[in-house]
Amino acid sequence: MKKVMSNKLVIALYVLPALFLITAVIYGPMILTGYYGLMDWTGIGEMTFIGLDNYKELIVDARFWDSAWHSLLLAIFSTLSLAVYLTISLILAGNIKGSNLLRKIYLIPMLMSSVAIAQLWIKIYDPNNGMLNSVLKMFGVENPPAWLADPKYVLAAIIIAILWQYAGFYIIIYYAALKGVPTELEEAAKIDGATPLQIAYKIKVPLIAGVIKVTIVLAIVGSLKYFDLIYVMTGGGPNGSSEVIASYMYKKAFDTYQFGYGSAVAFFLLIITLVVTWITRKFTADDEEVQY
Amino acid sequence: MASTTQPVEKRSIASRIGMVLLYIALGIVAVFQIYPLIWLFIFSLKTNTEVFGNSPFALPEDPRWENYVRAWTDGNIDMYFFNSVWITAVSVIATVLLASFATFAITRMNWKLSKPVLGLFMIGLMVPIHSAIIPLFSFYNDMGLINHPLSLIITYTAFNLPITIMILLGFYITLPREIEEAAVMDGASIHRMFFQITLPMTSPVIATTAIINMIYNWNEFVFVNTFISSDKWKTLTVGINNFVGQYLTDWGAIGATLIISIVPILIAFLILSDRIVEGIAAGSVKG
Numbered sequence A: 001m002k003k004v005m006s007n008k009l010v011i012a013l014y015v016l017p018a019l020f021l022i023t024a025v026i027y028g029p030m031i032l033t034g035y036y037g038l039m040d041w042t043g044i045g046e047m048t049f050i051g052l053d054n055y056k057e058l059i060v061d062a063r064f065w066d067s068a069w070h071s072l073l074l075a076i077f078s079t080l081s082l083a084v085y086l087t088i089s090l091i092l093a094g095n096i097k098g099s100n101l102l103r104k105i106y107l108i109p110m111l112m113s114s115v116a117i118a119q120l121w122i123k124i125y126d127p128n129n130g131m132l133n134s135v136l137k138m139f140g141v142e143n144p145p146a147w148l149a150d151p152k153y154v155l156a157a158i159i160i161a162i163l164w165q166y167a168g169f170y171i172i173i174y175y176a177a178l179k180g181v182p183t184e185l186e187e188a189a190k191i192d193g194a195t196p197l198q199i200a201y202k203i204k205v206p207l208i209a210g211v212i213k214v215t216i217v218l219a220i221v222g223s224l225k226y227f228d229l230i231y232v233m234t235g236g237g238p239n240g241s242s243e244v245i246a247s248y249m250y251k252k253a254f255d256t257y258q259f260g261y262g263s264a265v266a267f268f269l270l271i272i273t274l275v276v277t278w279i280t281r282k283f284t285a286d287d288e289e290v291q292y
Numbered sequence B: 001m002a003s004t005t006q007p008v009e010k011r012s013i014a015s016r017i018g019m020v021l022l023y024i025a026l027g028i029v030a031v032f033q034i035y036p037l038i039w040l041f042i043f044s045l046k047t048n049t050e051v052f053g054n055s056p057f058a059l060p061e062d063p064r065w066e067n068y069v070r071a072w073t074d075g076n077i078d079m080y081f082f083n084s085v086w087i088t089a090v091s092v093i094a095t096v097l098l099a100s101f102a103t104f105a106i107t108r109m110n111w112k113l114s115k116p117v118l119g120l121f122m123i124g125l126m127v128p129i130h131s132a133i134i135p136l137f138s139f140y141n142d143m144g145l146i147n148h149p150l151s152l153i154i155t156y157t158a159f160n161l162p163i164t165i166m167i168l169l170g171f172y173i174t175l176p177r178e179i180e181e182a183a184v185m186d187g188a189s190i191h192r193m194f195f196q197i198t199l200p201m202t203s204p205v206i207a208t209t210a211i212i213n214m215i216y217n218w219n220e221f222v223f224v225n226t227f228i229s230s231d232k233w234k235t236l237t238v239g240i241n242n243f244v245g246q247y248l249t250d251w252g253a254i255g256a257t258l259i260i261s262i263v264p265i266l267i268a269f270l271i272l273s274d275r276i277v278e279g280i281a282a283g284s285v286k287g
Helices: A008-036 A053-059 A062-093 A099-111 A114-124 A131-138 A154-179 A183-191 A196-207 A209-224 A228-233 A245-255 A259-283 B002-043 B048-053 B066-074 B077-108 B114-126 B133-143 B149-174 B178-185 B190-201 B203-219 B222-227 B236-246 B251-285
Strands: none
Touching (some): A008 B077, A008 B190, A062 A209, A114 B002, A114 B251, A154 A209, A154 B251, A196 A209, A259 B133, B066 B077, B114 B149, B133 B149, B133 B222, B149 B251, B178 B190, B203 B251
């Protein structure tokens, strides 16, 4: 048995195809992105080595920092919204009839492509015939804004669509975690006279701290690299007011053919993603192995 | 006696009101999540006159199913739809098979590097696709794979391996080894054991990962948008995006197109909702 299960040839045969694929498609290109970031390159033809010039340009590129700020705002709001999803999940995980159905309804937007969501919300925000402005007009608002064309509102409008997309995802995660909390603790707390609110926030929430930590990482990292919906809804506009790091990178590379500079932005994005993941995990560590 | 029952009754009235409020809150969230889709379906059946003239909440006077016919035939949606179906299917099969092989070797076989290799797969979860897309584009360009569906299949398969392995792993670890061991005792080869025992035994989790993969691939946008420019190989996401760009003011046809793109996933969800929910929960939490 042991001998069969340590056959090197079989191990290689089973692991190498997958390993080769992620190396060739994920890790190789990831490293190459860092390398291309040191080049002046239009995507076709010769590359010229220019050292850290792209990164020096990046540091003083106001448009890039605007986009980074928008990504940060998205990350902040996504993280704050987790508190709402957690509250909803706490209610659902109590003895609520129909919680199964509600959970599934909440999840439906998450099943749609970002393109479909973007196109749907473009219609919702349509200045003349959109759902939102029709409602506002019904309530007597005279000149409701053209949400996606207005630099003041565009980012908020997009963030709401993104929250709509992901709400169900986080609710599902929290719900699953809450259902895994042993019921004995809740029973004991009830006997001791704890209110439902106390049970929720003093017992259940600390017990799923590990999961909350993971969702914080997911929300922050997911926001920093967010792309599809913004690219389709506004293309980063009007005039850069909804640009995020990933859409800025994509434009530089595939619209203006600055592959070298685009790579530098992409590599920067990778570094922030990894650093933020590490910091968030570090920051929220320790209290993971609570009680039980 | 009376003094003890009264507070209990009071509390139960209060808690009943509390429950009603909770249900209202949950209901509002549900409406917020579902109503935009209902609105989309309603305007997909309207004429432009109805969309522009009447209240957006009015039902269509006479449902225009021909909007769907127009979207399907005029907008090449049939072609994009077919591309999405087969590219999704091939990538899902490749991912699940390769991931099963790797997970089997990592959890069942004895070798020194199994931990670091697993770590390598898991780190892949964190890599943003944007930090790989420029070199991938240039590589596929050199290989003549730009405008070729293989570029999508290879990319989807690779990028879905980490999450698939992660979900499979949780199941493999809980699976007893005795049946597999007995098979080896009986002289079955390791490959026979894998295909005839392990794969069938893991079919529930294979279904979960397959459906999660299917949703990812079906909805993928960036890679198609970057690697495919000829209409012939575009998938539904990029296809509908172009279609909407061309038919900007035809709300009915746009609505119909969007509904067409959502329906397959919705059907899968109706049939397999528990698996999807479980897959999403499992896939995210264990990292």
